Amino acid sequence: MNIKSNILFRIYLIGAFCCLFGIAVLGKVYQIQNDKVHNWKQLADSLTTNVFDIPAERGNIYSADDKLLATSVPYFELHIDFASKAMKDEIFKSNVDSLAYYMWKNFNQNSIEEYKRQLIKARKQKKRYFALCDKADYTLLKEIKQWPLFREGKFKGGLIVETHQERKNPFGFLAKRTIGLIRENAQDIGLEEAADSLLSGVEGKLLKQKIAGGEWIPLKSTGQIEPKNGYDIITTIDLGLQDIAETTLQEKLTEYQAEFGCAVLMEVKTGAIKAIANLGKTKDENYDEIYNYALGLSNEPGSVFKAAGYLALFDDGFITPLDSINTNHASAVFGGQPLTDDGHNTQYTFLTPGKALAISSNVAIAKWINKFYAQDKQKYYNKLEQFGLTSTTKIDLKGEASPMIRKPEKWSGMSLAWMAHGYEVKFTPLQILAFYNAIANGGTRVKPYLVQQVLDNGTVIRNYKPQVNKVKICKPQAAQWAKELMLRVVEDLNGTGRGIYTSHYRIAGKTGTAKMSFGNTGYTNKNLSSFVGFFPADDPMYSCIVVVGGPQGMLTTGGAVSAPIFRIMADKIITSNIKSNKAINKDSTIAEQPMPIIMASTDAIKNINKKLHIKFDLKEDWDFAMLKTDSTNKRTISQVDFNKKTVPSVKGLLLDDAIYLLENVGLKVVFSGKGKVINQSISAGMPINKGSLIQLYLN
Numbered sequence: 001m002n003i004k005s006n007i008l009f010r011i012y013l014i015g016a017f018c019c020l021f022g023i024a025v026l027g028k029v030y031q032i033q034n035d036k037v038h039n040w041k042q043l044a045d046s047l048t049t050n051v052f053d054i055p056a057e058r059g060n061i062y063s064a065d066d067k068l069l070a071t072s073v074p075y076f077e078l079h080i081d082f083a084s085k086a087m088k089d090e091i092f093k094s095n096v097d098s099l100a101y102y103m104w105k106n107f108n109q110n111s112i113e114e115y116k117r118q119l120i121k122a123r124k125q126k127k128r129y130f131a132l133c134d135k136a137d138y139t140l141l142k143e144i145k146q147w148p149l150f151r152e153g154k155f156k157g158g159l160i161v162e163t164h165q166e167r168k169n170p171f172g173f174l175a176k177r178t179i180g181l182i183r184e185n186a187q188d189i190g191l192e193e194a195a196d197s198l199l200s201g202v203e204g205k206l207l208k209q210k211i212a213g214g215e216w217i218p219l220k221s222t223g224q225i226e227p228k229n230g231y232d233i234i235t236t237i238d239l240g241l242q243d244i245a246e247t248t249l250q251e252k253l254t255e256y257q258a259e260f261g262c263a264v265l266m267e268v269k270t271g272a273i274k275a276i277a278n279l280g281k282t283k284d285e286n287y288d289e290i291y292n293y294a295l296g297l298s299n300e301p302g303s304v305f306k307a308a309g310y311l312a313l314f315d316d317g318f319i320t321p322l323d324s325i326n327t328n329h330a331s332a333v334f335g336g337q338p339l340t341d342d343g344h345n346t347q348y349t350f351l352t353p354g355k356a357l358a359i360s361s362n363v364a365i366a367k368w369i370n371k372f373y374a375q376d377k378q379k380y381y382n383k384l385e386q387f388g389l390t391s392t393t394k395i396d397l398k399g400e401a402s403p404m405i406r407k408p409e410k411w412s413g414m415s416l417a418w419m420a421h422g423y424e425v426k427f428t429p430l431q432i433l434a435f436y437n438a439i440a441n442g443g444t445r446v447k448p449y450l451v452q453q454v455l456d457n458g459t460v461i462r463n464y465k466p467q468v469n470k471v472k473i474c475k476p477q478a479a480q481w482a483k484e485l486m487l488r489v490v491e492d493l494n495g496t497g498r499g500i501y502t503s504h505y506r507i508a509g510k511t512g513t514a515k516m517s518f519g520n521t522g523y524t525n526k527n528l529s530s531f532v533g534f535f536p537a538d539d540p541m542y543s544c545i546v547v548v549g550g551p552q553g554m555l556t557t558g559g560a561v562s563a564p565i566f567r568i569m570a571d572k573i574i575t576s577n578i579k580s581n582k583a584i585n586k587d588s589t590i591a592e593q594p595m596p597i598i599m600a601s602t603d604a605i606k607n608i609n610k611k612l613h614i615k616f617d618l619k620e621d622w623d624f625a626m627l628k629t630d631s632t633n634k635r636t637i638s639q640v641d642f643n644k645k646t647v648p649s650v651k652g653l654l655l656d657d658a659i660y661l662l663e664n665v666g667l668k669v670v671f672s673g674k675g676k677v678i679n680q681s682i683s684a685g686m687p688i689n690k691g692s693l694i695q696l697y698l699n
Contacts, residue, residue, distance in 0.1 A: 056201030059230035201230035259550035271446030302514030322674035335413025509533015649684035673698035
């Protein structure tokens, strides 16, 4: 019995011991999980490390004239390590008051007392990553290193410096959209995006340790990999020319209160983009580079596209500049739809290509294109393809919109006529400019480009040469004829671009006015006004396009809005470029050059006198006059009297001038041959019978 009791006692004793041990274990577990969780978490964090990327220094972007367009500016994120073993209490206590004062003086976000309270609290908690300043520049960093506590040295002062980069454009909005932006929460744009593989460099590697609060601090490591900085790129942009384009465009957009505008200047021989300005109206009614209209705006171009039709007709041998077509006083029907010249040009019956383009006749180009391509629409499409108009320019920027030209099988009965004067097709301003540049270049098409060199620490490692199409887009003669037509737009007394005529150099180009349209919403009542051309036309250096969207005012056509911007830019560029100006003692003036026969109103003759400083024996009571130069280079002027009842002489005149004169006295004109008038069926001086037919003979 005693043995049994003794055994039970031992069993109970062991059981009680086990229970007490279990309770002790559970208590310890509870203590670990609750009482010391912060300490254990700190220990776990101190053992957590990871490898982080070190961003490479991004390369710079320069202009062709060696101006810095974009660069990476360093800024510094500053923290204090209050757990640094080298920071003794006496060092901290002797500096905390002064440090709080410096923080108040420079940051001024709290009082001196509050800054001191925060510093003391952080020291007691042994904070490893106390935030001091999130964005200090280099000057401020140098000052902070001399502040109380931090002047004690890196370890005793506990200052942690992390370097970051910020992209800056030293010249503000100049070419900002083309240079581009680096954006954290959106896609990069411009050259920053297109040349990112060159600019970005190669990231390095850095070991960091996680500390309390989830912060990471750098660790010294022999295995750290230094980053390789990005390459620098040299662009084709000339900052002086860019400033001319940008400031001229901004001034005129403000004057017209337009919605947006763009201007692109390109070197004719090479395709180098020397200036590209894109300005849109902001919410505060100012203008900024908010969108790259030159590349992204795809709209029906209007009359600037007529040059493509004439170039096709010339290149295929269908017409020459001496041919003419009956426009029926600016009225025709195509596919059951009427086409007119917007109420003007009704005074003309027959028009040559030069006069038709000068006065921007829709009917003339539509009738010519329809006449020669209606039976072979594919031939016309192939011609546009040959001109490079069915493809993008492939410029070294992203975001270029594709041209829109439907295939011939989808054309309606009116498509050819409407395409001829710039509708049912869509292009960007840069695509239109590249086509005109090829005409200026004698039919040779070059690819527009923006990057010309890549540098590694000042050493050129890559050169980008102009890319020239080996096959011309047209015969040289066709390009020359097209160029002569565009000269008349500016130099003809009735030309739509006559307002920008200058005696100092020649401009060849074309005005354009089209209704703006967006997607499937149809046309708006706002105009897209354009002028595209090249200068000086006798030996073209630059081609340029100016497009203005939604100008306001009485006149919103390309000739009234965009052409003057072109002229102002061209004047400034010509006067600033010594290569384009001949010495005055080595070249005769325009006033001494042979002059063609000019027939015009008295006011127009006076305007010529004013511009060229030529003296004429002009009578005030004349309504119209004819100015011509004889074989001895002597200029004579005679009256052209529309008021008399006799037939005037038109011998020696071009066809369109002769038709203009005869139709204004009531005669109907038919003709044969090409060139100038050599004879007329009704002799000069004969009485006029209104509506009579007069035959002109040309040679």
